[in-house]
Amino acid sequence: MSLSVSIPLALGLNSAAQADEGMWMPSQLPDIAGQLKAAGFRGNARDLAELAKPPMNAVVKVGGASGAFVSKDGLVLTNHHVAFGVIQYNSKPDRDLIQDGYIAADRAAELPANPDYRVLVTTGFDRITDRILAGAAGKQGRAYFDAVDAATKAAVAECEREPGTRCSVANMYYGTDFYLVRQLELRDVRLVYAPPNAIGNYGGEVDNFVWPRHAGDFTLLRAYVGKDGKPADYSPDNVPYVPPAHLQVSTRNVKEGDFAMLAGYPGVTFRHRMASEFANQIDWQLPSRVALFQKMIDVIEGTAEKDETARVAYASQVRSLKNNLKRAQGELDGLRRSNATRVRREDETSMFAWLDRQPDAAATRADIAAAQAVLDAGVATRERDQLIGVIQSQTQLLRAAITVQRLANERTKPDAQRETGYQQRDEVLITGQLKQAQRRYAPQVEKALLTELLTQYQALPAAQHVPEFDAVFGTTPAQLKQKLDAMYAGTQLGTEANRLAAMQADRSALAASNDTLLQAAASLMPALLRLDDEAKASAGELLRLRPAYMRALIAYRQSQGRAVYPDANSTLRVSYGRISAMDPRDGVHYRPLTTVQGIVEKHTGEEPFDAPKPLLDAIAKGDFGTTAEPSLDTQTVDILTNLDTTGGNSGSPVLDAQGKLIALNFDSNWEAVSASWMFDPRFKRAIHVDMRYMRWLMAKVYPAPHLLKEMNLPAE
């Protein structure tokens, strides 16, 4: 290995160029204390670094997203959309909590969540890099991958011996560092307060990703534990969990330019990928995805046009393809607008120039060159890999046949050694998929889709061909037609019972089957397993080699006086910035605070703009009390900040300079879709519920004075 740099970096400098970008590990915050203070933070950055101390120990993972404790009795604040499953689970025909919302009059009226709903409190975050990489030393490729995988599984298993504990290993800086994350798993979660859906999700799909926004996307839950204070399944005897700390909702006003800080669990970003990966994403991956999805939509719609049943069967798949296409196009537009390829390339070129002036550059350069070779090999088969991926994910019967064959394969191993996704605990999900295929399938559509995808595959150069695929589907359009016709004429998998029976069959029974699709899947299986193995070997190599790149990048940034946050990986992160307006396009300026006037303007009486009458009446009455924003002389609703977020940050608490809770994150703007690759300060914004709107709703519109009191908030 090459450059030695300490991570996190001790830096006192504040670089304007970097200001406000970053999803920082809490442990890094003391190192960027200067930046934080310059941005307006008034607390001690050291206090933010301790996961087991306030305020970080008040920030939790809820239902796959984020949330925070807001009372000493375990009240959890998160988004309405994050708690939606809980609200839905408690709704009945005569008690529509989605439509009406819910206010638990007292503790006894708090409604148990669906049993799989979790609140996770992070209790440990320990660097275990040496332990994870010990067995990988000297290995390469698949062996490196397997060594890291085995060490990870062992660490998790050991950690989870403690009852009520959920553990995971977080990979920071692409294989550079590994952390063991320990979380308390609270299993008894209850619904306390939810606004009507027409408030929590005001604007619905139409306003999704849109600013100006007017949703009251919040819900209050409460975590319960056994009388012994330990995590427990739901029981009427359970008692509210007493969290180690909770956040105090602010009663002060906020305005444009105010400091803001957010903590939560962002899912995944790609900001520190190599320049060639940016180019591949922008020049090929996204455009080809857009083109392929459009083609698939055209094929499905064209084939199903005159067949009402087929149209219904594929409606959901078409909707999903359209959403993914839209998102890919948005990401592409954004990355192009930000000149991401050029910006990243120039940055990397500068880094290499700097690196080459360092004494120990050669070894690092060699590792990076090797990583680049792995990436280049991936690029050489990207067309094939995209098509084979889509063939497996976007078909119903062929996918079922492949799944069934793969499952039979994996079942020959001990459960712990089976592939993720094919273990015993995954079989419920697989059964569900196989059942669902029934409602999402029409033979002529699947054949038309495969004809399109495999015709594209047949046109690829020989180097990208896979012998098993050529054998099963032929190498000419005529062969393809004949093979697909035979395959779909001779299969019984169109019937649900047959698919479920095949799932139960063992390898030898499947091998003996004369079902044409099962036979095809069996013939493809060696290729799929081989491709899977190759992918893992590549992943192992990148795991081994990328740290050289990351260390070079970190050292280069250090030379510029800048720190580097790791790309997001669903661990607790902190970002900071300010309440920020935005200029989305020439001539248009977005103000960073919306008001109830916007609710009235958007109201049509029809979903998703069907504001409830009590809300409209309260707005008309204008009785906003202490929650009104004085400078606007009305009630605010949502807030725009430049905080650095991504998927998973839903429900993240937004704090002011004093650490008080001023807002609740719930979305980002359309222009920021590309932020998973590049943070462009002109366009990256996050959208939050103003806590003053929540307070007003809870005080004046759907009153819950007992909950305001519990949160130490005024009743009006």
Add this chain to the structure above:
Amino acid sequence: MSLSVSIPLALGLNSAAQADEGMWMPSQLPDIAGQLKAAGFRGNARDLAELAKPPMNAVVKVGGASGAFVSKDGLVLTNHHVAFGVIQYNSKPDRDLIQDGYIAADRAAELPANPDYRVLVTTGFDRITDRILAGAAGKQGRAYFDAVDAATKAAVAECEREPGTRCSVANMYYGTDFYLVRQLELRDVRLVYAPPNAIGNYGGEVDNFVWPRHAGDFTLLRAYVGKDGKPADYSPDNVPYVPPAHLQVSTRNVKEGDFAMLAGYPGVTFRHRMASEFANQIDWQLPSRVALFQKMIDVIEGTAEKDETARVAYASQVRSLKNNLKRAQGELDGLRRSNATRVRREDETSMFAWLDRQPDAAATRADIAAAQAVLDAGVATRERDQLIGVIQSQTQLLRAAITVQRLANERTKPDAQRETGYQQRDEVLITGQLKQAQRRYAPQVEKALLTELLTQYQALPAAQHVPEFDAVFGTTPAQLKQKLDAMYAGTQLGTEANRLAAMQADRSALAASNDTLLQAAASLMPALLRLDDEAKASAGELLRLRPAYMRALIAYRQSQGRAVYPDANSTLRVSYGRISAMDPRDGVHYRPLTTVQGIVEKHTGEEPFDAPKPLLDAIAKGDFGTTAEPSLDTQTVDILTNLDTTGGNSGSPVLDAQGKLIALNFDSNWEAVSASWMFDPRFKRAIHVDMRYMRWLMAKVYPAPHLLKEMNLPAE
């Protein structure tokens, strides 16, 4: 008659409530000099009052809209869309001036406009109220109408005895005052400079009514006269017209808040209509128009769905119905947003309260009550009148039959006494209509439309029924079907030659015709003539009675220290205000200056966002010289002001406080569609080309240094 007030009013007060609203007659400007000065005007308001002096004598009517002289050699600046016909007329397959634009290298290269294209210079504006009303004294209804009509025609005929003069009588304040407008009619107009359509109409229909806007909607023409200086038809021997004055294009920068003033020929507004008319418009006319047009669109599309020929034939009518529906809906939304019914009603109630305290209120109140009775009678038959209007305007064959019958009727009179629209000079237009019917007609669609409209008619209460319509179309759905089937089976008017032959036939020949549609039209004719007579009688009564209302309103405003401008009527008007941002909805702020960056942002390469390469290159080069806005450090494109405009104001020059030309009006914003009834300062804006954009285009992108020099402008 009742209240005596002097018009225009001499007022020194400036009311903030009224600030910036108003389409003032130039003669009123000295009376509101205080307002003008307070708004930022730095000149002498008295200079603006004189039509025969600068700057007003530089403002002209061009191609039905507005424009201004901008050089001493007759150069006229107007919109690209106002001069579009001229550009189109000069385009050929091998010389596409629409696509490429045009720069006349010298005078010889200036291209003659279509022969009917006119530039009109107002030379006289004289109050002739006494003359117009002399013959009407003591009369009522139709007689009052006819007396005014006859006096108007006589005044026009006398005025137009002067060769090269076009005259008209303008009715101000709804019959209160009449002015004789005298205009010099310049008939030799030539194309001098036009940008490519992709600049002049950048954004096309998509951006129509939209802010932020990025169109360079301007064109330069030149007016020519005979060697004697008098108006003449085109001749190569003609010489440039030397206008009495011209405007100087500004070379100073402008910014938000700067004073702006506009002069032009706004078409029609309804701001001073009575409160009941506002209520009728908002509660019935607009909603019923929206519903009826939607129904008609549904009927046409439903009937033509499977018939490609019919679909093509009705495409234009459907598009027009959709445009009108959209506009009606926009007007309705805007008027509701502005609470127009309530605001106007409260204003009128206050006026009546004030009026009733005046000594001579009774006579005024009696006249207003009588006017209200006329309006109420109109409301009583509004459903019938709307349907009969649509039946005549939205059918092809039935309309043709009615037109032919009416023309035969009118031809029995001396030409001067024939109805407007049926005089000898109108026959070319009628012939065109009758020919065009061929391409816009399918019998099953016309029958379906009539079935819908007449079924609605049949459902009306008896009081709204017309005996002739009942006889021709029956009174039950079954009768209607049978009558329409017979009518369309037995007509020969589906053939163009037969329609044109019928147009040439005299009354007796038509009476003898056994064509079923001609017979139906003959049977309807007495009803149509009677309804027409009733409408004119109502119009006459309103012409007689509305002045009482207007005088009361003017006197009431005078008591508040406010002047009243007459509703727009295509005469020269001046409005003033400032360069103004806008908040179209909660959270969104529109800046009042757009920049070339927006052209790049909107550019897709496809119409209407296909910015020409020379423009994109010049933007990328960033060489904006003296035309850049220093505060934005780039080139501006369009400007938003709060100037009071309506249709007809296209091409109006926008002047600064010193009377210099800073912009050229070309559109208004969508939120201002309702401004024809109510000026809401929150939403009424006008959209202009920044003269700096024109100067930059002419200096750097499509250079025309000789024209810049002619306009006394720097070459860069």
